[in-house]
Amino acid sequence: MSQAIKAETGxxxxxxxxxxxxxxxxxxxxxxxxxxxxxxxxxxxxxAFLSVSNSLTVLLQTSVIGLLGIGMTMVIITGGIDLSVGSxxxxxxxxxxxAVKAGVPVGPAMGLGVAxxxxxxxxxxxVVTKARIPPFVATLGMMLMARGLALQLTGAAPxxxxxxxxxxxxxxxxxxxxxxxxxxxxxxxxPGVPYPAILLLIVAAxxxxxxxxxxxxxxxxxxxxxxxxxxLSGVRVDRTKIYAYVMSGALAGLAGNVLMSRLVTAQPSEGxxxxxxxxxxxxxxxxxxxxxxxxxxGTMIGAFIIGILRNGLNMAGVSAFIQQIVIxxxxxxAVWIDQLRxxx
Numbered sequence: 001m002s003q004a005i006k007a008e009t010g011x012x013x014x015x016x017x018x019x020x021x022x023x024x025x026x027x028x029x030x031x032x033x034x035x036x037x038x039x040x041x042x043x044x045x046x047x048a049f050l051s052v053s054n055s056l057t058v059l060l061q062t063s064v065i066g067l068l069g070i071g072m073t074m075v076i077i078t079g080g081i082d083l084s085v086g087s088x089x090x091x092x093x094x095x096x097x098x099a100v101k102a103g104v105p106v107g108p109a110m111g112l113g114v115a116x117x118x119x120x121x122x123x124x125x126x127v128v129t130k131a132r133i134p135p136f137v138a139t140l141g142m143m144l145m146a147r148g149l150a151l152q153l154t155g156a157a158p159x160x161x162x163x164x165x166x167x168x169x170x171x172x173x174x175x176x177x178x179x180x181x182x183x184x185x186x187x188x189x190x191p192g193v194p195y196p197a198i199l200l201l202i203v204a205a206x207x208x209x210x211x212x213x214x215x216x217x218x219x220x221x222x223x224x225x226x227x228x229x230x231x232l233s234g235v236r237v238d239r240t241k242i243y244a245y246v247m248s249g250a251l252a253g254l255a256g257n258v259l260m261s262r263l264v265t266a267q268p269s270e271g272x273x274x275x276x277x278x279x280x281x282x283x284x285x286x287x288x289x290x291x292x293x294x295x296x297x298g299t300m301i302g303a304f305i306i307g308i309l310r311n312g313l314n315m316a317g318v319s320a321f322i323q324q325i326v327i328x329x330x331x332x333x334a335v336w337i338d339q340l341r342x343x344x
Contacts, residue, residue, distance in 0.1 A: 027286035027337065028298045035305050042312035049315060056191055060262065062307035063196035064089075067255040068274060069281035069299040070207045071121075071248030076282050077211075078244045079224045079291025080135035084124060085252040086274035087146035090267070092117040092253035094150045097159040097166075097266030106165045114253040120146055121249020125242030143275070150268040159266040169195055170261030196258045203251065208296040220244055224291030280327060281306055284334045305330070 042049045068085050075082045096113035100106060120142060127138040173192030181187050211217035219240045222230040231237045255274075260266045283289065284305055285298030306327060313323045 028295065028301065030337075031285055031298060031301045031305065035301055035308065038305065038308050038312065042308065042315070045312070046315045049312060052191065054311065054315075056194060058304075058307050058311050059197040060194050061311065062303050063194070063200045064255045064259050064274070065277045065281055065306055066200045066300055066303040067203060067251050067258065068278035069285075069303045070203060070296055071251035072275075072278040073282045073285075073287050073294045073296060073299045074207070074211070074220060074244040075135075075248045076279075076287045076289060077220050077224045077291060077294045078241050079227065080128060080241065080244070081139060081279070081289075082121075082124065082245065082248045083136065083139040083275050084120065084142035084146055085248060085255075085278055086271035087143045087150070088117050088120045088249055088252040089256035089259065089271035089274060090269070091120065091146040091150040091256070093256035093260035093270065094154055094159065094266050094268050096257055097162055097260060098153065100162050100166055101159060106163075106168075110169070110257045113257050114250050117253020117256065118246050118250040121246040121252070122242060124249065125245035128245065129238040129241050147268075154266070154268045156268060158268070160264075162264055162266070167261050167264035169199075170258055170263070174198060196262070199254075199258065203254070204296050204300055207247075211296060216240065216243060221292060224293075226292075276331075277306055280331045280334075283331060283338065286338075288338050289335065290338075302334075 039050075048054055068089070072082055072085065092113040095116045096109045099109035099112050104112070124135075124139050124142050127133050127141075128135050131138075172195045174195065175190065176192030177189040178186045179189050211220065219230070219235045220243075222233065222235050223237050223240045227237055230240075256271070259270060263270075281302035282294060282299045283302070285295070285300065285302030287294030287298065309327060309330070310323055313326065318326075
């Protein structure tokens with residue numbers, strides 16, 4: 001009898017499930033609509049907003065937020081948080097610059113920077129899973145330690161004169177067209193697609209495939225949805241959490257390389273408050289702070305909303321303080337919508 005009821009319930013539930021809209025998808029669509037409205041509004045306010053040079057500026061500004069946001073999304077899906085990504089970004093960039101100054105080629109030096117970020121993420125994951133310290137406290141401690149170490153290693157002074165090769169990742173572009181003029185000076189015909197934007201696209205595609213098609217991605221979602229049920233189902237919850245934190249740290253290290261390469265100088269004070277931008281990008285894009293919900297595509301939309309909002313407000317002459325107020329209000333609204341979704 002009970003089996004018949006279960007079977008009948010299953011048959012009834014399946015067609016109904018197709019009629020119920022996916023809240024996560026609705027959230028992403030609303031974020032995408034918001035992004036389009038911002039583009040239209042700022043374009044009407046300033047004709048220069050849609051210019052090629054300004055569009056490339058937005059891409060460059062968003063690339064760092066996007067890289068941090070992808071790693072943050074993985075951590076948030078597991079039900080955690082990573083407040084250390086801004087400081088890890090600075091420490092990784094400083095580590096890369098010090099290696100370059102010591103004579104290490106730029107490629108291996110940047111690999112070292114990513115490894116430093118991954119190591120910091122591994123420490124976060126071990127502290128959260130083995131010491132059972134809440135993620136907020138564990139990553140807050142790492143935020144302070146990584147920032148202090150970056151300042152200590154450099155004496156709070158920037159590391160400069162890193163060479164042209166160091167700045168290629170942050171300032172180079174694909175398909176750049178330059179024409180030499182009769183006077184001997186070069187003229188840029190097409191500035192090309194910035195390397196950071198291409199790197200962001202590659203990382204986003206890889207992370208999206210990992211979360212959607214790989215076993216570890218399914219385990220990340222399962223851990224955030226119901227940790228105890230995931231453990232009983234055979235998911236190695238601790239290992240999955242550590243993996244998410246390692247990815248967040250590694251992407252923070254990669255973002256540090258991109259940012260320091262753009263500046264062609266390693267600044268130990270860079271990355272302050274970047275963790276909040278990363279969290280904002282993930283939450284605006286539909287990631288739930290309760291865990292179990294989030295997508296890379298949504299985070300990319302959220303990152304571009306923040307980047308375009310900052311860029312458009314700058315062009316409108318709005319002060320940086322007002323910008324913080326506006327972005328803070330947007331984050332609160334996104335979290336409120338997430339809470340309404342969870343209640344339903």
